Amino acid sequence: MLPGAVIGWDMSAALALGDALGVPPLAMAELLPVIEAVMVSKLNEQMDHSHG
Numbered sequence: 001m002l003p004g005a006v007i008g009w010d011m012s013a014a015l016a017l018g019d020a021l022g023v024p025p026l027a028m029a030e031l032l033p034v035i036e037a038v039m040v041s042k043l044n045e046q047m048d049h050s051h052g
Contacts, residue, residue, distance in 0.1 A: 004051075006043045009036045 011032065018028040 004047065006040050006047075008040060011036075 009032075014032055014036075015025075015028055018032070019025070
C-alpha cells in the first residue's frame with residue numbers, strides 16, 4: 001500500500017471476474033499484467049495532475 005497512489009490490482013478478483021465472463025485463462029494470463037500496468041500508470045498520472 002502506498003498512500004496517494006495505485007500500485008496494482010487485486011489479481012484474484014480480476015481473474016475471478018474474467019472467469020465469470022468466460023475469458024479463457026490463457027488470455028487472462030497474457031493480457032491482465034499488460035492492462036494492469038497501463039491502468040496503474042494512467043490512474044497515477046491522473047491523480048498527480050489533479051493534486052498538482
